[in-house]
Amino acid sequence: MTTVVVGAGIIGTTIAYELQKRGRRVILLDKGEVGRGASYGNMASIAVTEFMPASRPSIWKQIPGWMLDPEGPVRVRPSYMPKLLPWFARFVAASRPARLRQLEAEGAALCSRVYDDLLPLLRETGLESELTEEGCLSLYSNEAEFRADREHIEILERFDFPHQRLTGAEARELEPELSDRIGLAVLFPENRSLRDPFRLVNKLAQRFTALGGEFRRCAVAGFDRSSRVTAVRLVGGDPIAADEVVISAGAHSGLLSKMLGEPMPLETERGYHTQIMAPGVSMRHSIIWPARAFMVTPTAGGIRVGGTVEMAGLDAAPDYRRSKITVRRAQTALPNLRCENFTEWMGHRPALPDTVPVMSASAKTPGVFYAAGHGHLGVTYAATTARLMGDLITGRTPPIDMRPYRVDRF
Numbered sequence: 025m026t027t028v029v030v031g032a033g034i035i036g037t038t039i040a041y042e043l044q045k046r047g048r049r050v051i052l053l054d055k056g057e058v059g060r061g062a063s064y065g066n067m068a069s070i071a072v073t074e075f076m077p078a079s080r081p082s083i084w085k086q087i088p089g090w091m092l093d094p095e096g097p098v099r100v101r102p103s104y105m106p107k108l109l110p111w112f113a114r115f116v117a118a119s120r121p122a123r124l125r126q127l128e129a130e131g132a133a134l135c136s137r138v139y140d141d142l143l144p145l146l147r148e149t150g151l152e153s154e155l156t157e158e159g160c161l162s163l164y165s166n167e168a169e170f171r172a173d174r175e176h177i178e179i180l181e182r183f184d185f186p187h188q189r190l191t192g193a194e195a196r197e198l199e200p201e202l203s204d205r206i207g208l209a210v211l212f213p214e215n216r217s218l219r220d221p222f223r224l225v226n227k228l229a230q231r232f233t234a235l236g237g238e239f240r241r242c243a244v245a246g247f248d249r250s251s252r253v254t255a256v257r258l259v260g261g262d263p264i265a266a267d268e269v270v271i272s273a274g275a276h277s278g279l280l281s282k283m284l285g286e287p288m289p290l291e292t293e294r295g296y297h298t299q300i301m302a303p304g305v306s307m308r309h310s311i312i313w314p315a316r317a318f319m320v321t322p323t324a325g326g327i328r329v330g331g332t333v334e335m336a337g338l339d340a341a342p343d344y345r346r347s348k349i350t351v352r353r354a355q356t357a358l359p360n361l362r363c364e365n366f367t368e369w370m371g372h373r374p375a376l377p378d379t380v381p382v383m384s385a386s387a388k389t390p391g392v393f394y395a396a397g398h399g400h401l402g403v404t405y406a407a408t409t410a411r412l413m414g415d416l417i418t419g420r421t422p423p424i425d426m427r428p429y430r431v432d433r434f
């Protein structure tokens with residue numbers, strides 16, 4: 025039984041490892057190097073508290089204001105607006121109160137099992153040291169800002185995710201570099217982070233090949249199908265015969281699913297990071313400041329500052345003004361943060377309009393499976409996705425109801 029996994033980001037690589045471990049013959053394909061997509065430069069957070077749907081009215085009501093503000097946390101390039109409208113219509117449809125309650129539960133069902141899947145994966149691959157021990161601090165300058173984020177905290181309470189309210193002084197005891205503008209904070213102790221997500225994907229790929237899995241660098245151009253999928257066609261190469269195909273090509277999965285006759289409404293929420301090798305500060309926790317829409321994570325190669333959403337499609341050139349804005353905001357929380365010896369990066373979050381990923385068998389072609397659309401949480405969900413997809417593909421009953429994550433839900 026040969027399974028071809030398309031896309032060697034954190035999702036495809038983790039699934040390839042899981043299937044190889046379960047006895048499939050697995051070929052993992054990528055048009056580029058392993059782990060160079062969104063999985064390269066994300067904010068490295070195992071963000072189990074961040075599952076609330078993006079389609080909340082409190083978010084989309086702010087969108088018109090953000091559109092007029094070039095420094096706002098969400099930017100839509102005007103030329104891209106017409107292409108975005110069908111996705112945006114689905115996004116608004118996902119904001120009905122009853123649908124929001126379902127989406128919260130579907131996100132919480134994944135987040136509440138993240139460590140049950142991630143810790144065994146890290147242990148069995150000898151990669152436990154890739155995960156930090158510290159949590160994440162959510163910052164607020166005052167009570168009014170905290171109240172504006174109340175919806176988030178209430179969702180965590182509803183689903184029993186641990187969090188601890190701190191005064192500004194208590195937050196500074198944990199992170200002495202924090203500005204005294206921070207009036208209060210919430211500690212999310214379970215939001216630990218990875219030292220380097222790119223290194224983790226590569227180490228998982230090494231464990232996969234050590235088990236007999238095969239990685240090939242080639243771009244997928246299409247699929248051969250009869251009553252089921254039979255082969256994967258490549259750009260400039262012979263087709264690869266396949267009994268099963270897993271589409272896990274991040275933000276590009278929409279193009280591949282279209283070739284298979286079941287297009288997913290997948291957009292790219294482009295995000296930026298600045299990796300500062302000589303930041304002049306040292307930190308143990310990651311921090312987010314919801315009102316200022318940035319995140320800072322201490323990583324193996326210095327301090328990483330990131331955030332923001334830019335809707336401009338897969339092909340537009342990066343606009344690194346976005347990363348500079350984010351660094352300036354981070355300096356309001358960390359006044360001693362220096363931006364010296366740094367690199368900038370842009371990546372494509374694979375975003376579905378209702379926030380929860382697709383983890384599903386094809387509704388049209390036997391042998392085809394999809395694992396895509398993990399949005400802001402692909403690193404967080406990777407081990408759980410691999411566990412659930414492993415069960416789906418090998419015919420075992422997954423430990424949670426998989427219907428909410430079906431590809432034909434749109």
Ligand SMILES: Cc1cc2nc3c(=O)[nH]c(=O)nc-3n(C[C@H](O)[C@H](O)[C@H](O)COP(=O)(O)OP(=O)(O)OC[C@H]3O[C@@H](n4cnc5c(N)ncnc54)[C@H](O)[C@@H]3O)c2cc1C
Nearest residue numbers: 031033035055061062063066067069244274295402403404
């Ligand atoms: C700025 C930023 C910050 C983020 N922070 C976090 C965070 O803190 N925590 C978190 O959990 N998540 C975070 N994310 C989200 C996370 O990075 C993504 O959800 C995750 O990396 C998606 O993984 P993936 O494997 O689906 O996609 P990718 O990593 O993009 O991999 C897809 C792969 O498919 C390949 N591919 C595409 N088309 C083809 C083709 N035709 N043929 C062959 N190969 C193909 C690509 O080359 C690529 O390597 C962040 C994302 C960004 C951009």
